[in-house]
Amino acid sequence: MPIIKTENLTKIYSGNIKAVSDLNIEIEEAEIYGLLGKNGAGKTTTIKMLTTAIEPTSGNAKVAGYDLLKDREKIRNIIGVVPQDLTTDADLKGIENLRMIAAFYDIPKSVAESRINDLLNIVDLTDWGNKYVSQYSGGMRKRLELICGLVNAPKILFLDEPTLGLDVNTRAKMWKYIRDIQKELGVTIILTSHYLEEVDELANRISIIDHGKILVTGTPDELKSSLKGDIITMQFSGSDEAEAARYYPNALYSSISGEDKVRIKVENSDVELPKILSYLTQKGISPLTINVKKPSLDEVFLEYTGSSIDEDIGPEQFRRMMQNVRRLR
Template sequence: MEAIRLPIIKTENLTKIYPGGIKAVDGLNIEIEEAEIYGLLGKNGAGKTTTIKMLTTAIDPTSGNAIIGGYDLRKDKEKIRRIIGVVPQDLTTDADLKGVENLRMIASFYNIPKQEAEQRIKDLLEIVDLSDWGNKYVSQYSGGMRKRLELICGLVNSPKILFLDEPTLGLDVNTRSKMWKYIRDIQKELGVTIILTSHYLEEVDQLADRISIIDHGKILITGTPDSLKASLKGDVITMEFNSMEDAELARSYPGSLEASVMGDAKVRMKVENSDTELPKILEYLLEKNVSPITINVKKPSLDEVFLEYTGSSIEEDIDPEQFRRMMQNVRRLR
């Protein structure tokens, strides 16, 4: 008989209401499996940061509860803190200390015996290819190296669960893709469960075993990246026209699965297969003496999934405070 596998994190109607009646998280119910990489996607204000703060015991829930690594969120905060690691999006390492000095300082916070701490630090530096840089000052590190050091800072206490909040924020595309490799290596070698928040959809697509989309404090859908894309059941064609009248004519094309007119005379149309349907659409428009200015075809992607379930693209939401912090990190990483 196969043993029942319990989730390493399970929330039960987890809710957070801030002063003024602002409901940041509304009856959240999620289950995260042991040793998986779980992505939490949402716009600023959707509730993902508040969720992470509750799960890491930084703030108390208003109602509901969670079981984290077998411990009760409301009763066992200290025990939970011992089994989790947190890597915030802001840089926390001291640039005036050496890499190993930063790691030793964290080890001292957990009262890890010196010999054990030294071996652990050595192993962690090897995982992220920083063995030759451990005894150099962090101020000498490149941006990518600094982020790698930040990553293993969250692993010094050998956590069962690692929370990564925007782990590649401020990095260029090439360095970001290298960081993905290190995150995968960490999950594979250490068997740690990783909860990842990111506004880079490609990042979550590449890394996460499962993804939940959160909006207005509620989970809208959860699944693997492939299953979420498959849920769209079709390709998306976006066309721009000279007038709203032309857009309305295009929207009436009978072969679409669904179609809607957006602002600026744009039509978003879902079809089963764009390769076979687009020529028919153009023929239909030609008969009505209508010509689109632009045509954009998108196969199912996480961006389209996000748009489908939330009604807006994740890139549309640029929070001034997050942008300020991102630019601050970029300057510090250079």
């Protein structure tokens, strides 16, 4: 039985803005589930409904057996939420932050101390628990944020951009800690991220959401293999050349991004690339750049939504990203 199951979950904001429309998803117990979508696609609204932060306009869901509409307080007690914005107090020690959360949940002191020690150990912060958070590195701060969502021993953990602002190496280390947490605690993890390689690395299954609807769900390998072809991307000096290149006759699929970039899917790039270059020569066209990609999660996202996941990072998203980067330094 799924630990989360939604039934036509819908959220309509004032002005008849339908953020989520008849959403039906099933998330299995103890899996890492990735929810991917551009800004405004509906993933944040979905998470807010499942964590009882906002009420749905219609539809319902079962969260660990509890009714989303009737058992909101019970649901809050069995979930953990780690937002992308930093929430720990830098003027307190790491262990003081964790104790404050334990007190909020009325966890008995002896239970809280044992649990906090275990959590610090899982993310290799045992020696830093009694040091002020202001002394932590960016990666250590993120690890502390991670276990803050686990103090109440949740069945389900919601992670929103858990490695935002970290460098590549530190991000990879965070992936290990997330996997360790899932394995050792058996917690179900719902993950949102703008780093597609992160979701590819961590998630057992992934759903892509766009305009409030789920477009596709599957394992990373299933989604990538569904593309059945290689992607050739070419950039040209103008829109007329790009438009001409788009109509290569052996393309399984072609599209234009911006005004001068063409994306062509072919069965086998090794076979088709020489033919494409010959076709362009006959048209008197020469690409400025050529890039060949085997199927990746980036290509899956582009295939189903028509744009890359980071194309639409707006001023507010950029501001929040930079604010977190500065705070993690």
